[in-house]
Amino acid sequence: MDAIENILTRKSVRQFESREIEQEKIDLLLKAAMASPSGVNKQPWKFIVVKSEENKKKVIDNMPFGKYSSSIIIITCVRDLETVPFNHDLAYCDLSSASENILLMANALGLGSVWCAIYPHKGRIKAIKKALGLPIGISPFSAIYVGYPSKDDKSQVKDKFKERNIEYL
Numbered sequence: 001m002d003a004i005e006n007i008l009t010r011k012s013v014r015q016f017e018s019r020e021i022e023q024e025k026i027d028l029l030l031k032a033a034m035a036s037p038s039g040v041n042k043q044p045w046k047f048i049v050v051k052s053e054e055n056k057k058k059v060i061d062n063m064p065f066g067k068y069s070s071s072i073i074i075i076t077c078v079r080d081l082e083t084v085p086f087n088h089d090l091a092y093c094d095l096s097s098a099s100e101n102i103l104l105m106a107n108a109l110g111l112g113s114v115w116c117a118i119y120p121h122k123g124r125i126k127a128i129k130k131a132l133g134l135p136i137g138i139s140p141f142s143a144i145y146v147g148y149p150s151k152d153d154k155s156q157v158k159d160k161f162k163e164r165n166i167e168y169l
């Protein structure tokens with residue numbers, strides 16, 4: 001799959017096979033995340049790969065719109081939010097970019113994925129932080145569910161290209 005096809009065929013997948021993802025593929029998902037650009041190259045992130053059924057349940061229990069059963073859930077986190085003095089808004093932009101890179105790498109690897117929001121929901125941030133016992137300075141941003149798409153998965157690539165959303169000056 002080339003880069004153009006990858007970007008244009010990515011879609012949210014919410015039904016997965018129980019099959020595990022190979023470690024080499026998880027490594028590539030994390031490499032993609034960290035290949036993302038970041039403001040002033042601060043790389044203000046941490047990626048938590050939730051694999052055990054027990055810990056996945058802890059995440060799912062706290063995600064009202066993320067009740068999906070996937071092989072892994074990657075919790076992308078903003079790092080050093082409380083301890084490093086820099087523009088936190090920039091860090092959230094960085095984590096958005098890293099999250100999208102994970103989705104694109106998943107698609108390239110034949111995996112399905114869906115990004116579920118933790119940030120900016122204060123209650124969800126607090127609950128996930130507590131459920132996973134995250135230390136001070138690590139704040140969860142997104143929960144990305146990744147797995148092999150189920151044969152029952154009916155998700156479609158949506159054509160969202162709209163001329164009205166473009167302006168040339």
Ligand SMILES: Cc1cc2nc3c(=O)[nH]c(=O)nc-3n(C[C@H](O)[C@H](O)[C@H](O)COP(=O)(O)O)c2cc1C
Pocket residue numbers: 010011012013014065066114115116117156157158
């Ligand atoms: C910031 C953000 C938050 C999202 N949160 C959720 C969520 O909580 N639950 C969910 O099922 N999908 C979530 N999604 C996925 C969107 O619903 C999905 O991207 C959108 O419907 C477009 O579909 P597509 O990804 O297949 O193009 C989220 C996506 C983004 C970018």
